[in-house]
Amino acid sequence: MMDYNLAWLSYRNIPWYEDRKFFQTIVTREKHVVIKTAVAELCRAAEEMFGMQPEITDRQERKDNFGKNRICLVMDAGISVAGGYRIEEYGGQISIFSGDASGILYGAYALVRRVQRELPLTGLKLQELPDMPLRMLNHWDNMDGSIERGYAGSSFFFKEGEILLNDRTRDYIRLAASVGINGVVINNVNVSGDATRLITDEYELSLKRMAAELEAYGITLYLSLNFAAPIELGDLDTADPEAEEVQSWWKEKMARLFQRIPNLGGFLVKADSEGRPGPFTYGRTHAQGANMLADMIKPYGGLIIWRCFVYNCTQDWRDKKTDRARSAYDNFMPLDGQFAENVILQIKNGPMDFQVREPVSPLFGSLEKTNQILEVQIAQEYTGQQKHVCYLIPMFKEILDFHTYCRKTKDKVSDIVSGRTFLQTECGMAAVANTGSDRNWTGHDLAAANWFGFGRLAFSASLTAEEIAEEWCECTFGPDRETTAAVTRILMMSWPAYEKYTSVLGIGWMVNPGNHYGPNVDGYEYDRWGTYHRADHRGIGVERGRAGTGYTSTYLEPNAAMYENIASCPEELLLFFHYIPYDYKMKSGKTLIQHIYDTHFEGVEDVEKMIGIWEGIRGKIPEEIFRRVKERLNHQREHAEEWRDQVNTYFYRKSFIADEKGRKIY
Numbered sequence: 090m091m092d093y094n095l096a097w098l099s100y101r102n103i104p105w106y107e108d109r110k111f112f113q114t115i116v117t118r119e120k121h122v123v124i125k126t127a128v129a130e131l132c133r134a135a136e137e138m139f140g141m142q143p144e145i146t147d148r149q150e151r152k153d154n155f156g157k158n159r160i161c162l163v164m165d166a167g168i169s170v171a172g173g174y175r176i177e178e179y180g181g182q183i184s185i186f187s188g189d190a191s192g193i194l195y196g197a198y199a200l201v202r203r204v205q206r207e208l209p210l211t212g213l214k215l216q217e218l219p220d221m222p223l224r225m226l227n228h229w230d231n232m233d234g235s236i237e238r239g240y241a242g243s244s245f246f247f248k249e250g251e252i253l254l255n256d257r258t259r260d261y262i263r264l265a266a267s268v269g270i271n272g273v274v275i276n277n278v279n280v281s282g283d284a285t286r287l288i289t290d291e292y293e294l295s296l297k298r299m300a301a302e303l304e305a306y307g308i309t310l311y312l313s314l315n316f317a318a319p320i321e322l323g324d325l326d327t328a329d330p331e332a333e334e335v336q337s338w339w340k341e342k343m344a345r346l347f348q349r350i351p352n353l354g355g356f357l358v359k360a361d362s363e364g365r366p367g368p369f370t371y372g373r374t375h376a377q378g379a380n381m382l383a384d385m386i387k388p389y390g391g392l393i394i395w396r397c398f399v400y401n402c403t404q405d406w407r408d409k410k411t412d413r414a415r416s417a418y419d420n421f422m423p424l425d426g427q428f429a430e431n432v433i434l435q436i437k438n439g440p441m442d443f444q445v446r447e448p449v450s451p452l453f454g455s456l457e458k459t460n461q462i463l464e465v466q467i468a469q470e471y472t473g474q475q476k477h478v479c480y481l482i483p484m485f486k487e488i489l490d491f492h493t494y495c496r497k498t499k500d501k502v503s504d505i506v507s508g509r510t511f512l513q514t515e516c517g518m519a520a521v522a523n524t525g526s527d528r529n530w531t532g533h534d535l536a537a538a539n540w541f542g543f544g545r546l547a548f549s550a551s552l553t554a555e556e557i558a559e560e561w562c563e564c565t566f567g568p569d570r571e572t573t574a575a576v577t578r579i580l581m582m583s584w585p586a587y588e589k590y591t592s593v594l595g596i597g598w599m600v601n602p603g604n605h606y607g608p609n610v611d612g613y614e615y616d617r618w619g620t621y622h623r624a625d626h627r628g629i630g631v632e633r634g635r636a637g638t639g640y641t642s643t644y645l646e647p648n649a650a651m652y653e654n655i656a657s658c659p660e661e662l663l664l665f666f667h668y669i670p671y672d673y674k675m676k677s678g679k680t681l682i683q684h685i686y687d688t689h690f691e692g693v694e695d696v697e698k699m700i701g702i703w704e705g706i707r708g709k710i711p712e713e714i715f716r717r718v719k720e721r722l723n724h725q726r727e728h729a730e731e732w733r734d735q736v737n738t739y740f741y742r743k744s745f746i747a748d749e750k751g752r753k754i755y
């Protein structure tokens with residue numbers, strides 16, 4: 090008995106589906122392992138959905154039944170974007186064309202998605218070319234089986250210092266590949282203990298097997314790396330990237346590793362960040378640190394993905410000039426042009442840390458000569474920890490659609506990380522994963538929409554958040570219009586609702602320190618992390634304009650002026666950029682304080698609406714899932730009330746301005 094479900098790959102039996110006839114035969118001459126996977130996936134779908142066992146053949150023609158009722162997998166050099174595919178039905182034959190094997194696999198999954206939605210295949214013409222070359226998941230899994238910021242159970246990659254490889258791993262790989270993921274980092278970016286030794290001979294065999302399993306689905310294995318490994322593995326007393334002994338240490342380690350696991354993709358590195366070691370210790374720059382490692386793995390085609398999440402985490406709250414928001418920009422902007430070709434900078438979407446609302450990192454558009462990956466977090470660390478429903482795809486869409494003005498055209502974040510702006514190929518998107526060993530993979534059943542959605546969006550950035558929600562919903566629950574409408578509505582309401590009852594207008598934080606869950610308005614206010622709201626009896630907000638930290642000037646014009654000027658600053662980010670008095674008039678005509686009160690009441694009402702909508706589809710989704718979600722929604726309502734009351738009370742006590750509507754504030 091499987092103790093987990095298959096999320097959107099749980100195929101329902103639909104013997105009435107007319108176009109099942111195409112699944113009678115699968116034709117391919119290709120021998121590539123990933124195409125074998127595609128064939129196996131099509132067979133599995135046919136078996137589970139229609140109880141059919143397709144005949145598999147490499148014969149293109151059959152006299153008796155020419156071209157009828159079959160699916161052909163065909164390599165076609167005409168499709169030059171890696172992973173791109175075209176599907177066409179003509180004369181009773183469906184052909185999936187791609188220039189490479191993984192494109193065939195993606196085409197097969199796309200076909201299956203249409204079947205799951207019971208859409209016709211006859212007359213089908215469909216082409217998708219992936220926008221992002223790299224579509225990665227970053228797992229923050231530790232080798233003891235715990236997951237940093239994991240909200241869906243324990244790791245399915247590691248247990249008690251060992252690497253796990255079983256049916257669950259394979260089903261994870263299927264789910265990831267089915268939405269176009271092509272790179273996976275299996276261990277936490279905070280690398281210590283056993284994880285430092287992942288690059289030694291000790292784990293060679295399991296990693297080799299892991300890499301092979303992933304490769305069969307078109308996914309490349311990456312590891313997180315400990316910059317101080319030469320010291321921590323007990324060999325040297327320095328990790329200085331310019332020291333000869335350090336360089337030869339890495340050279341030898343990497344040669345051995347890539348000799349054994351030639352399909353290893355490379356490494357993700359968190360250096361000089363939150364206590365992790367890095368080049369700063371030796372007075373070296375991030376470029377020196379990253380390039381040294383990149384040099385060592387270049388002969389094997391490896392990549393160094395270097396994170397820009399670098400900031401001073403021992404700040405003094407009294408100091409109003411130091412601004413954490415500036416730090417990634419200040420640290421990396423001067424290095425543009427210095428990084429090796431096989432180095433990619435991985436940049437968090439915002440300048441702080443995965444808050445419910447942040448401006449886009451000013452590094453996007455400013456860095457012109459550096460490969461870039463956009464890092465987002467589908468693990469809902471600050472967005473309800475997978476206990477609250479919070480569909481993040483609308484947020485990611487806004488980020489991708491942001492105009493940086495670095496060029497007259499192709500200046501959006503989506504253009505930059507797809508490589509279109511600066512003609513790069515080593516770029517894309519990475520998401521901090523939200524999966525774990527829970528039955529439903531993601532804790533909250535609806536959080537699977539973020540996993541599915543991230544993959545779909547990285548592949549096809551022009552899809553809308555609604556389209557993705559609907560697709561996920563129908564693949565997961567079947568194509569019932571009422572269910573799809575209800576679930577999509579809940580998903581689309583959820584991020585705005587979460588924002589309303591937690592921290593509004595871009596100010597962020599206000600959470601309990603440490604676990605980052607639940608309201609605590611001053612939780613980080615007098616702490617060392619650089620995460621302040623600066624509320625007093627007159628107003629609230631961080632002054633990041635010229636009169637304050639000057640952060641606004643890190644943007645290109647006209648964005649810099651837009652943020653600098655209170656009147657043009659987008660209201661949803663007002664408190665991120667400026668200190669604003671409580672009686673400031675918002676565009677709605679409301680005062681700031683009234684806006685804070687109103688949104689907090691509305692946020693809770695939105696959760697109540699979501700519960701009503703969910704109750705309306707009882708009986709239409711499996712009861713087990715219905716109940717699990719219902720339980721979480723009830724918790725969400727209570728928790729949202731706690732947020733509302735703490736935040737409103739806090740600001741009422743600070744400002745002493747009453748709610749115009751006379752509602753209960755404590």
Ligand code: GCW
Nearest residue numbers: 229237238278279359398442
């Ligand atoms: O959001 C913060 C988390 C840390 C995390 C860090 C990072 C992996 O609270 O747990 O460490 O970001 O992104 O490196």
